[in-house]
Amino acid sequence: MQVEFWADVICPWCYIGKARFEKALAGFEHRAEITVVHRAFELDPTRTGVESVQDMLAAKFGPRAAEMEESVAQLARDEGLEYRLDREVGNTFDVHRLLHLAGEKGIGHEVLDAVLRANFAQARSLFTPESLTEIATEAGLDAADVKTVLEDPAAYADEVRADEQRARDIGVSGVPFVVVGERLAVSGAQPVELFGRALTQAWEA
Secondary structure, eight states: OEEEEEEOTTOHHHHHHHHHHHHHHHTOTTGGGOEEEEEEOOSOTTOOSOEEHHHHHHHHHGGGHHHHHHHHHHHHHHTTOOOOSSOEEOOOHHHHHHHHHHHHTTOHHHHHHHHHIIIIITOOOSSSHHHHHHHHHHTTOOHHHHHHHHTOTTTTHHHHHHHHHHHHHTTOOSSSEEEETTTEEEESSOOHHHHHHHHHHHHHO
């Protein structure tokens, strides 16, 4: 059975939701027969610059921003995740293109985990070729392959856009968004138990 998981790599709820889903999957009787496919989704595809998370949230939410971010940080830590507050946000299209390269090389999950860890746990930038190459190669990609993709804006661009088009086609407006067995959809960073029930229901169906 296939599970499709739409997420953006700078989305804290995706970071938390992925951890919760993986806990549910680990406890699922038929987990060895589940294939998880990660799909690209950009929270802000029009973004051109890079700024701190604090500045972005302050502009969006005003005085409540710091309290809101600390609340999310605690939810992440409750899942056993490290969570830094001094992160950056920027356009993630290149990251998603590299994740498609990683998937083609058979290490998509490993590179995605490395990118999420670099961003949320280590506050490393995902938005310079140098930093992104370092993160990707540490996770197992070949530096020459990474350089080739980053220097060619068309490389894997169609694959990323196809993920995003499929999301639009099925009405995805936010992430994380999980489709289980082409039968059930789960929106948001739901509790482990809900993800577990979705896996069971889709399998039984």
